[in-house]
Amino acid sequence: MRPSQFNDHFKVFPYRCDFADGRTNNGGIDLTREPHRIAEISEANDFPELFKFISEMNARESPFMTLGCEAGEDDGFFAGYIEFSFKSERVANDVDFISRLDEKFYEWCFHQSPEMERAARSALAWEYSTFLYHGTSERLNVAFYYRALHQQAAGNLLDCVRQYLLNVFSCPP
Numbered sequence: 001m002r003p004s005q006f007n008d009h010f011k012v013f014p015y016r017c018d019f020a021d022g023r024t025n026n027g028g029i030d031l032t033r034e035p036h037r038i039a040e041i042s043e044a045n046d047f048p049e050l051f052k053f054i055s056e057m058n059a060r061e062s063p064f065m066t067l068g069c070e071a072g073e074d075d076g077f078f079a080g081y082i083e084f085s086f087k088s089e090r091v092a093n094d095v096d097f098i099s100r101l102d103e104k105f106y107e108w109c110f111h112q113s114p115e116m117e118r119a120a121r122s123a124l125a126w127e128y129s130t131f132l133y134h135g136t137s138e139r140l141n142v143a144f145y146y147r148a149l150h151q152q153a154a155g156n157l158l159d160c161v162r163q164y165l166l167n168v169f170s171c172p173p
């Protein structure tokens with residue numbers, strides 16, 4: 001995984017809503033602190049696999065927290081992204097560990113089936129960048145971008161990443 005080459009305005013989490021110039025950004029919501037606000041994530045309203053991904057990644061027992069997402073039709077495909085980080089500041093700043101997360105995922109996919117690994121590599125792109133958690137703690141966030149033929153295929157892809165992160169993957173001690 002490479003550092004992000006894209007310099008966006010996302011530097012502090014949580015962040016405010018942005019509806020300027022036709023945007024539909026409901027803001028960054030810290031679901032680890034306010035899990036009841038998950039219904040405000042409009043992208044997940046009609047995308048059950050995204051809802052499940054976000055819900056389980058932010059669960060009390062999960063080492064993760066989600067930071068942002070997008071999902072929808074894009075030029076004849078169903079595409080989007082999910083940004084997440086680690087609840088542990090130490091893990092969230094372990095660049096060597098984080099930079100290998102995508103390759104570990106692809107290795108796991110290959111062990112499931114070589115076709116699964118090829119499909120995942122062709123449908124996903126991973127990167128990481130820095131942000132300030134509640135304006136005080138600098139951390140790395142991981143983003144993966146997905147692109148599929150339709151929403152069901154994108155949902156299967158999100159289920160695969162969720163399964164790996166929550167049931168196979170292990171954080172450093």
